[in-house]
Amino acid sequence: MEVTAYAKDCPSRQILDRIGDTWSVLIVVMLADGPQRYTALSKKIQGVSPKMLTQTLRGLERDGLIIRTVHAEVPPRVDYQLTELGQSLLGLVRALEQWAETHIEDVQRARVVYDNPGVKADYAYSAK
Amino acid sequence: MEVTAYAKDCPSRQILDRIGDTWSVLIVVMLADGPQRYTALSKKIQGVSPKMLTQTLRGLERDGLIIRTVHAEVPPRVDYQLTELGQSLLGLVRALEQWAETHIEDVQRARVVYDNPGVKADYAYSAK
DNA sequence: CCGCATCCTAGTGGATACTG
DNA sequence: CAGTATCCACTAGGATGCGG
Numbered sequence A, B: 001m002e003v004t005a006y007a008k009d010c011p012s013r014q015i016l017d018r019i020g021d022t023w024s025v026l027i028v029v030m031l032a033d034g035p036q037r038y039t040a041l042s043k044k045i046q047g048v049s050p051k052m053l054t055q056t057l058r059g060l061e062r063d064g065l066i067i068r069t070v071h072a073e074v075p076p077r078v079d080y081q082l083t084e085l086g087q088s089l090l091g092l093v094r095a096l097e098q099w100a101e102t103h104i105e106d107v108q109r110a111r112v113v114y115d116n117p118g119v120k121a122d123y124a125y126s127a128k
Numbered sequence C: 001c002c003g004c005a006t007c008c009t010a011g012t013g014g015a016t017a018c019t020g
Numbered sequence D: 001c002a003g004t005a006t007c008c009a010c011t012a013g014g015a016t017g018c019g020g
Helices: A011-019 A022-033 A038-046 A050-062 A084-115 B007-008 B012-020 B023-034 B038-046 B050-062 B084-115
Strands: A066-071 A077-082 B068-070 B077-082
Touching: A011 A066, A011 A084, A011 B012, A011 B023, A022 A038, A022 A050, A022 A066, A022 A077, A022 A084, A022 B012, A038 A050, A038 A077, A050 A066, A050 A077, A050 B084, A066 A084, A077 A084, A077 B012, A077 B050, A084 B012, B007 B012, B007 B084, B012 B023, B012 B038, B012 B084, B023 B038, B023 B068, B023 B077, B023 B084, B038 B050, B050 B068, B077 B084
Parallel strands: none
Antiparallel strands: A066 A077, B068 B077
């Protein structure tokens, strides 16, 4: 997209880039209940390729949201857990879920109305 | 990305797709102070192509977040304003901005540390 | 077990020129 | 003024096979 000027170094944009990333959010949520191993994550998060899983985990680690721990064992064992910062982000994600659950029906109704031009809405969307 | 199973119809995912979209968020913020015309938006939102602006506006309209009003004048005048739902979403965006401003420094420090393996952090990130 | 390297494709989005 | 149409470049991300 290569956005301009102020968008690049804008704190909100940087956070949005992370929040907007499907896998990142899913992983953060998965780690909510405690540390998880790589394999466990790959199983729980249906449809993620190893490539994306690793890539996303690296990104989260880089941003200080999770900690990667390698246990000196054979076979190797690695687990991931949220940092305090990650926990904090989780709070934001929860707020988002909350909003989503509260308003998703409104959104879906709006879509139906929009996609069926003939159909009259039996209620109106009011401006602010 | 073509995510899986539960991710598709998950309310949070649908909202995240919108929240994660750069232009959508920018437009919502731009409309915070009241209705805006197409041209005004294109000027204020540096770097957006007409294609993306229109496309994003349509998406927001479809989701019931904004209202598009065509005034029967010559030359044509169209303006966009937030719905109540859009206002509500704006609240969520503000929360996000808040979090971003509060924690962006932590994230940036984490990145520096991560990108410079040699450098020792003079503080630690603690697990939960 | 954990993950990296490579290849490859499909969709996103930018630039530009044109129209009701 | 407010878009649409066309073309094209880019890159995210899936598949696969190998390495520590």
